[in-house]
Amino acid sequence: MMELINHLSLGFGVAFTPINLTYAFVGCLLGTLIGVLPGIGPLATIAMLLPATYGLPPVSALIMLAGIYYGAQYGGSTTAILVNLPGEASSVVTVIDGYQMARQGRAGPALAAAGLGSFFAGCVGTLVLAAFAVPLTELAFMFGAAEYFSLMVLGLIGAVVLASGSLLKAFGMILLGLLLGMVGTDVNSGVARFSFDIPELTDGIGFIVIAMGLFGYGEIISNLGKHESEREVFIARVQGLLPSRQDFKRMVPAVLRGTALGSVLGILPGGGAVMAAFAAYTLEKKTSLQPGEVPFGQGNIRGVAAPESANNAASQTSFIPLLTLGIPPNAVMALMVGAMTIHNIQPGPQVMTSNPELFWGLIASMWIGNAMLIVLNLPLIGIWIKLLSVPYRWLFPAIVLFCAIGVYSTNNSTWDVWMVGLFGVIGYVFIKLGMEPAPLLLGFILGPMMEENLRRALLLSRGDWSVLLTRPLSASLLALAALLLLTVLLPSIKKKREEAFVEA
Template structure:
């Protein structure tokens, strides 16, 4: 999937020679495929088609009244240690590329299942508060720390950060360590938004939780037409071009095929975002070294990064590590 994303990123105008490539004489493709087009088609419309292909009863989240939404004092007491453990675990795993925040949620759930709770508590899978507090804390912590590789190295660790990189690129901002010095307002505004966002979550979610639950009772047959309309308007207004709408429809079919084949579309997005950046810097380095490929192995920094990447691949492929990863994603 990453390779497919890299190939899609090559459909543009060559940054060195200025010659259009893989555009098939279509003028709209000389500027490349829009990032929003791929994201909206694969993740937006593709998900809608998948949901429409399921039985109607499986699409409805809640059909009955939900009561007792506020946590009790005992729930808070039981959840507090799980929150601390989940936050620590999510902060570490959230930095890892390739879905570290998602892995943190499953790993935190596995950790809570193996941790000793109080006597007589509700079993896991039947409403244990620790099974909610731990993974949610890990997910929130991982979502915050996933900004670290994006802001320091310009590398998005997951699909959400890839969307952030795409938005920054559209605005002419180069992700990386220079963001802190060249755009301090953006950097510190981002830090402040984390504090404000978490505070607003507490203010909005707790008093208005009943309203959010009511939204889940809206039948899907009313929701998906509105989603399609707003997504279509967004795709068209991006460049005021109907070609973007047609491309979104094409990638909708691609996303549906991915779902049927059991392929994860997030790596495609990562490859599409990182591909042009990687190519531009690769060709720049080769120009400076006069075409000498050994410069990547003789320079200490580049050689160290290549060795680190190779070690990470080897470690992840080890049977013991692979078994632990699969165990973390298993839910009883």
């Protein structure tokens, strides 16, 4: 305990310098500002603003990027509630009840519930990160390539189990993601594969291209396919910005449940924040409605508070595998790996010992960032509402334009802009077929890492596949994955799972 306090005091000493406080504030502000724009989530925001951190000292750069991350994450919930467009994957569930609340003129309480829930969960998530960092770093030294591979298999199976809709569709989406992740250049031989002699494909397909296409453009095409009366984006009738006492009474237990779930699920590789949001929403629907409470899917405040708390807690604890194991559990953390590499920092267990100022300074800055977000956002809710009460005929070309600029700016490539358009059409088809794109994204991120670790494990064992089962840690992770899969295939559990995801 004493050791933890010493570490945190070192961290706060680093984070409370005027320069780092300024960068944390700039990160939160920029993240929220761009995150509020529909179709541009944390991933695109960080990718667009990454070059701005090149000239900064390493600690300041990472503090600013972390600020951008949770600022954009927060902004994503704003667009989900107001425009029915999830800013990013983990806001997909917030849309269900948040948008209904906005339509009923209760956008203020919905946004306040998201903000307060996020703040509490973020603080708890950071505390979990600080407490578990040291023991997990020690555990990380026991992991080899086989263990990493098995850990990712477990993450993907977890993603299938917690994806909404049919298991078969979720499996199909994960496989499609894994296949798309194989496009590019073979890691070991350097030979281009599945690139069809197109030079732009030798580097693989960009994650931002797929994410923006499936979520941003797919949603827009789907909206344009509806009659104008159905795609009313936002009814700008907002009465009162703060939740009522009754709302608070319902919110508090939901926030606590969401925070606990998110803190645990964020650690799993494979989009912890997405899984956490879905799981928290499912859990709330399992919790019986109180007398006079609105049903889920019709504007229940618990349906906003729980997933938002869960995805924020998960986004803080997802730093755990990055900082302790060196594995980015989601695409945003993969960009963080890129940022660390640019500043000559090798992510992994050695960061804590070789660069304690950076490690603990980043953790301390998360508390400061969360406080800044509340101070920044609650008074600005009125401005976001005005900003987004724009008619859809003006809004959708602006979203398309911002997405195109965001995609173009990451690689300065027009090819990426065309690819986003293609994935937008594919995303629309998925919406029509009732298929959830989140598992595809997880498969796409984890696929190349799984392949690399599997090949490394096989190389070390001279091609002997039994290495995955003879190493105790690897075998137990695979057994856990198999158990999870068997459990969810049991008829009674399968039926309950389908009921849980009826509206999600």
